Amino acid sequence: MKNKQFAVIGLGTFGYNVAVEFASKNIQVLALDINTEIVDRISQFVTQALVVDATDEKAMLEAGVADCDSVIISIGESIETSILATLIVKELGVKNVIVKSASNWHSKVAAKLGASTVVYPELEMSKKLVENIVTPNILEQIKLSKDYNLAEIVAPKSVWGKTIRDSNIRNSYGINIIAIRKRVPVINDDGQSDIKEEVNMVPGPYDEINQNDVLVVIGSEECLAKIKKDNE
Amino acid sequence: MSKENLKTNISLEAMYMELGKFYFLNNKYDAAILEFKKVLEINSANAEAYYNIGLIKESSNLIDEAKEMYSRALSINSDYKIVKERLDKLIGIKSNE
Incomplete structure (x- = not known):
């Protein structure tokens, strides 16, 4: 199978890190920006880094954007440039175009132009931050669908020392445990105390839930809210 | 403090530290914290005792206290170094390694 190729256009903080992350996973990535200094800086990490004006169709074609399977457009400072770049990348025939949005209107325009995915990291991060502050017992939450979430919750006291089956957590709360995460005390190579994370990825009905365990669960927002309340 | 007293205190400090680590490794967190606090009563500048209490707090999902x-x-x-790494991780600062 041919290796997939990616391009990142716009190497601000977000785009730069996306490109470097791709490269760290040994994925071929083409990194483009109009700023020579940033292109020089990233060239040591990625497959190829070029100085290109994202609003110049010919330059984008010559850079090889049309050969990429997916293109991430991460031009935050100028919505106009981001929109033009999206249009050009679509015209070049790239199927999977991901646009980093700077506002709701930017998202709508990008979607109209055919972007496959629009990400709005600032909005997503702000929601996550508030959620983390408001509900400290819910450590992480990912939206799976309109109604269902995947969440990491601190095991409620009512289930400590019980097996998953005996905890009756599915019936009581309407949630499914898909993994159990725990921190185990260890002595590291330097002879210092440390903690190691262990994850039980396929917990069975007879696995025990202990104090301080973190449960990775799937449930509706309503059910998660219930366990959240009992956990306070 | 006399030399003899200082020596006794150092050995007591080390003993409480080892006892704390023993309880910690055996998941007896409350008992471990008591021992680390005894270390700090003898020597309030024992960074390792604070670190060990931090580990217990982190293991108990008490992140702010950790x-x-x-x-x-x-x-x-x-x-x-190890403390800096753990604190950076909790704050959300990515390690350069």
């Missing part, structure tokens, strides 16, 4: 303990350890010994 951060506080790691910060205290670092205020005593700013070169304490």
Whole structure:
């Protein structure tokens, strides 16, 4: 199978890190920006880094954007440039175009132009931050669908020392445990105390839930809210 | 403090530290914290005791308290690498390694 190729256009903080992350996973990535200094800086990490004006169709074609399977457009400072770049990348025939949005209107325009995915990291991060502050017992939450979430919750006291089956957590709360995460005390190579994370990825009905365990669960927002309340 | 008293205190400090680690490794967190606190009563500048309490707080998902303990350890010994790494992780600072 041919290796997939990616391009990142716009190497601000977000785009730069996306490109470097791709490269760290040994994925071929083409990194483009109009700023020579940033292109020089990233060239040591990625497959190829070029100085290109994202609003110049010919330059984008010559850079090889049309050969990429997916293109991430991460031009935050100028919505106009981001929109033009999206249009050009679509015209070049790239199927999977991901646009980093700077506002709701930017998202709508990008979607109209055919972007496959629009990400709005600032909005997503702000929601996550508030959620983390408001509900400290819910450590992480990912939206799976309109109604269902995947969440990491601190095991409620009512289930400590019980097996998953005996905890009756599915019936009581309407949630499914898909993994159990725990921190185990260890002595590291330097002879210092440390903690190691262990994850039980396929917990069975007879696995025990202990104090301080973190449960990775799937449930509706309503059910998660219930366990959240009992956990306070 | 006489030399003899100082020697006794150092050995007591080391003994409480080892006892704390023993309880910690055996998941007896409350008992471990008591021992680490005894260490701090003898020597309030023992960064390792703060670090160990921080580990217990982190293991108990008490993240704010863990951060506080790691910060205290670092205020005593700013070169304490493992503590810095744990605190950075909790704050959300990505390691360069």
